[in-house]
Each structure stands twice: as C-alpha cells, then as structure tokens.
Amino acid sequence: MFVNPGIFPDAENPKNRNNEYDAFDDRYVTFLLTEIIPQVAERYAIAQSPERWGICGGSSGGNCACTAAWLRPDKFRRVVGYLSSFAQMPDGNPYPDLISRVPRKPLGIFMQGGHRDLQWNEPQWNWLAENLRVAAALAEAGYDFRLVLGDGGHSTNHGGVLLPDALRWLWRPNDD
Incomplete structure (x- = not known):
C-alpha cells in the first residue's frame, strides 16, 4: 500500500510531509497501525509475522520508514530508505547515537544514497554525510544492512x- 502525506488545503503551507515524516516520534507508525493497516486488512489478507x-520511503519518507521500524x-522488520533526509530531522539525526547505545534491533535495512545528494559538499545539512553516518553506525553495531551509493543527486531514478x-x-532466504 502507498500512503501520501496529509495536506491542509486552507493553510499557507498545505503540505504536511515534513511534519509527519521527519519527526522522530511514534505518531506516524501509530497512524499506520491503528488507522490505515486495519482498513486494508478488512479487504485483504495480511501476513501477521513482523518478518514479512x-x-x-524516499527522502523524508526514508526517515519515516526508519523511525517506524x-x-x-x-x-516492521524490513526497511528500505532511499536518499533519507536525516540531515533535516527537526532535532538532528538521532540514529548514529541511538544505534550505538541500544541493543541491536531485529531489523534488515536497505539504504540507497546519492553521491551528489543535497548539500553533498557542504559541512552542514549534508544529506550524503548523514546517510553515511547511519550506515557506519549500523555496521559497527552488527546490523543486517546494505548501502548502495549512486552518483546522482536527490532523484528517484537510482532508487x-x-x-x-x-x-x-x-527477503532473501536465510539459514534459520
């Protein structure tokens, strides 16, 4: 299923994407689990195992996917994050610190980054650097993850x- 971010038609800035997707809290995942997924489950069979x-998400949606899992x-045990915009999370990118100090979670994470993503050559708000920091923390903590870098910018093409x-x-077969 695909869920678009909310909009406020009468607001000065009608898009709610950044508020929903860049926040590091449980509001969005709770929304999925209590409002969206139950409606889908009324019409379609959904596996119950979190392994399935x-x-x-991409950009801010990549943040949202990581936070939900x-x-x-x-x-949620499997995450795909394309060009995740960790650099623009309101209180900063929490993941490098969190990943290093809490017990490993049962997550598989596929990350895609662009060598020339937004502000790729700047010291601050560097989207590439923040994705690399997350990947490094995942590697150091022993997570099952994969990072694929492309030479492009902030575009859906590579992802x-x-x-x-x-x-x-x-969802590759494993030895378990």
Missing part, C-alpha cells in the same frame, strides 16, 4: 532501479 512486514520492530534488488535482498 516491510516499510519503504525503529520504534515498532514488533511490526527506482534498485527496488527489485532491495526487495530480493531484504
């Missing part, structure tokens, strides 16, 4: 091409 559940690994590979990698 994944969440995906981080806060609710009892529901779109990688989606089949990301899904195969996340």
